[in-house]
Amino acid sequence: QDLNNKSYKSGFISIIGRPNVGKSTFLNKVIGQKIAIMSDKPQTTRNKVQGVLTLDDAQLIFIDTPGIHKPKHRLGDFMMKVAQNTLKEVDLVLFMVNAQEGFGRGEEYIIEKLLNVKTPVFLVINKIDLIHPDQLMKVIGSYQDKFDFAEVVPISALEGNNIDRLLQQIKERMPQGPQFYPADQVTDHPERFIVSELIREKALHLTREEIPHSLAVVIEKMERQPEKQMVHVMATIIVERDSQKGIIIGKQGGMLKEIGKRARHDIESLLGSKVFLELWVKVQKDWRNKATHLRDFGFRD
Ligand code: GDP
Ligand code: K
Ligand code: MG
Numbered sequence: 001q002d003l004n005n006k007s008y009k010s011g012f013i014s015i016i017g018r019p020n021v022g023k024s025t026f027l028n029k030v031i032g033q034k035i036a037i038m039s040d041k042p043q044t045t046r047n048k049v050q051g052v053l054t055l056d057d058a059q060l061i062f063i064d065t066p067g068i069h070k071p072k073h074r075l076g077d078f079m080m081k082v083a084q085n086t087l088k089e090v091d092l093v094l095f096m097v098n099a100q101e102g103f104g105r106g107e108e109y110i111i112e113k114l115l116n117v118k119t120p121v122f123l124v125i126n127k128i129d130l131i132h133p134d135q136l137m138k139v140i141g142s143y144q145d146k147f148d149f150a151e152v153v154p155i156s157a158l159e160g161n162n163i164d165r166l167l168q169q170i171k172e173r174m175p176q177g178p179q180f181y182p183a184d185q186v187t188d189h190p191e192r193f194i195v196s197e198l199i200r201e202k203a204l205h206l207t208r209e210e211i212p213h214s215l216a217v218v219i220e221k222m223e224r225q226p227e228k229q230m231v232h233v234m235a236t237i238i239v240e241r242d243s244q245k246g247i248i249i250g251k252q253g254g255m256l257k258e259i260g261k262r263a264r265h266d267i268e269s270l271l272g273s274k275v276f277l278e279l280w281v282k283v284q285k286d287w288r289n290k291a292t293h294l295r296d297f298g299f300r301d
Contacts, residue, residue, distance in 0.1 A: 010178060016114060021098045030062075031051035059177075088117050095111075099128050199237065199263040202262045206258055218235065220236055
């Protein structure tokens with residue numbers, strides 16, 4: 001990777017939409033089977049990577065929006081916040097709808113509650129293979145009345161119609177940036193990111209309200225050690241204040257130990273291997289002000 005390559009673009013994209021509109025089918029088409037299988041593993045992590053598409057001149061990283069793929073689209077206040085924060089942090093939102101169904105209450109709800117962000121939103125009208133072109137114009141109209149979409153793109157995720165054009169338009173919206181993932185590693189396992197999210201999740205869960213969601217986890221090292229048949233993971237938990245560091249470490253290191261124990265358990269099942277997990281805690285003031293944390297943390301290699 002050429003770090004001085006000024007024309008390379010990279011960014012984060014969230015796909016939202018009601019169940020069965022075709023989100024998974026789209027990702028499958030774009031990224032391929034492997035990642036889709038990966039994304040079906042049960043994980044409750046925030047900002048889980050669903051797939052990464054590495055092109056010659058851009059890398060598109062699709063990020064899950066937790067909560068909104070649940071069967072019920074009524075989210076609790078908390079999940080709503082989580083979802084909204086994700087949508088704020090990404091570079092682009094794809095709002096996918098079913099061309100056959102048109103605007104409905106589910107869509108209205110998403111527009112009202114979730115799309116209240118500055119991030120550009122594309123309306124992706126999927127399953128156009130199932131409708132007549134005249135109907136498409138009506139569907140588009142019904143949505144454009146409701147929201148100011150940056151683009152409106154009709155596609156068929158199943159048959160592949162217009163997918164290339166959509167990818168081109170996505171690319172145009174991506175900021176200049178590095179290739180976060182090496183092209184080969186990515187197509188298989190965005191493991192590091194998931195590992196960092198697993199640790200983050202345990203830390204947040206165990207400390208409850210005391211630690212804000214600004215906590216970040218950087219994977220310093222993730223190394224297979226075939227001779228010991230285990231993976232050595234070294235990670236740093238980053239907080240913003242000394243007091244938070246104290247909470248994370250806990251009495252006689254008890255909290256950090258518990259975070260490590262629970263995270264290790266999950267990482268072992270993710271990697272299918274024994275794991276030696278080494279956890280460190282570091283204070284870094286205002287790290288959130290440094291670009292978005294999606295970029296600064298978790299993706300470091
Ligand atoms: P998700 O819940 O949004 O992830 O939706 P899925 O990707 O699971 O798709 C739901 C159903 O719609 C599946 O049976 C897909 O095969 C079907 N589907 C998805 N995209 C298309 C499309 O472009 N055309 C047609 N005809 N069916 C589609
Ligand atoms: K589904
Ligand atoms: Mg799906």
